[in-house]
Amino acid sequence: MKYDVADVKLAPGGKKRILWADNDMPVLAAIRERFARTKPLKGMTISACLHVTAETANLMRTLKAGGANAVLCASNPLSTQDDVAASLTKDFGIPTFAIRGENRATYYKHLNAALDHKPTVTFDDGADLVNELHIKRKKDAGRIVASMEETTTGVIRLRAMAREGKLKFPVIAVNDAKSKHLFDNRYGTGQSTVDGIIRATDYLLAGSNVVVAGYGWCGRGFAMRARGMGAIVIITEVDAIKALEAAMDGFQVMPMAQAAKVGDLFVTLTGNKHVLRPEHFRAMKHRATVANSGHFDVEIDIPGLKKMSKKVNRGVRNHVDEYVIGRSKSIYLLGEGRLINLAAAEGHPACVMDMSFATQALQAEYVLKHAGKLEIAVHAVPLEIEEQVCRLKLRTMSIAVDKLTPEQVEYLASSGEGT
Structure with a gap:
């Protein structure tokens, strides 16, 4: 074999x-x-x-x-x-x-x-x-x-x-x-992304500004878990419907250019390319932390981050690389930009x-x-x-559900019964 x-x-x-x-x-x-x-x-x-x-x-x-x-x-x-x-x-x-x-x-x-x-x-x-x-x-x-x-x-x-x-x-x-996607993406990705970030950084989410890029099922799941642990959660989106939903769910919603200035932790969950780019890195705080929980390692523009950094310190902690920008600013990249829930945890x-x-x-x-x-x-x-x-x-799970009665089946299949 x-x-x-x-x-x-x-x-x-x-x-x-x-x-x-x-x-x-x-x-x-x-x-x-x-x-x-x-x-x-x-x-x-x-x-x-x-x-x-x-x-x-x-x-x-x-x-x-x-x-x-x-x-x-x-x-x-x-x-x-x-x-x-x-x-x-x-x-x-x-x-x-x-x-x-x-x-x-x-x-x-x-x-x-x-x-x-x-x-x-x-x-x-x-x-x-x-x-x-x-x-x-x-x-x-x-x-x-x-x-x-x-x-x-x-x-x-x-x-x-x-x-x-x-x-x-x-x-x-x-x-x-x-x-x-209702369960795996929302509950699985939500919990395992938090798990990976904490294993890699020993980060306290409570009181932190956590920026979630993407409010699909994975983004929803992580945002829910981060808020549940006391984080101040900010959502960035390109889809008007999802952005409105995030706002109605009680999250702050803003463009990434604005969120970059206030975020402490950034997590991408979009399935798209270069969601975090050099203009965002320039605006970030000293010691901002960035991670990806989308499938491919393209959501964060890592070549762009490397190009603008004067030094890269690999492995400052397991699954954490430090990118030094200018004289005094560090950006921490988790899990080489790959799926943080599997790179630093167990999925x-x-x-x-x-x-x-x-x-x-x-x-x-x-x-x-x-x-x-x-x-x-x-x-x-x-x-x-x-x-x-x-x-x-x-x-x-030892959970039982109801069944429709014959009358209910007939009612749902008919159009004749009104007010």
């Missing part, structure tokens, strides 16, 4: 971590038990480019239990848990290509190792596998039945490809499932990833059943999958 991990001897610790996370992923466990009995993914070859974490490991175990021939590579150089990568390879027989801190050349070597597996289905966290198939490995794209995309950033890229007529196979926007809690990865697993079953029937486009997750995941999750 081919694989590339930091040290396979780390496997015992990784297995403990995987099984600990599994305790808090009952929905995925129930699906894995059914998959093991019915083998609905038999004959499917999967290449997954995802964050190599304990939660992801349990998704990969589920796919394998369903009969899939699956491999995994990292979707971000700083999100890999090396002990998990080792355990997936050694204990669970799933070839893994991921090393924490890998450079760009190794990252793309691992992407191509996953594609050498000759997948019929791909799982992506940022659309890098899909991008590689469309640019450098076009011949392999014809084999793909469908791809699943788990991030806002990836869905943006894929919808652009679809609009331009460049998309070569169907893609399921798993990210846009309500059971994913989303397992219980929220339980829903996202349950959706992924059921979606794999769906695309195999509908192989050859899906239009080449970016598709939504079917409502029945969403409902199944939420029903299972409620059951594991």
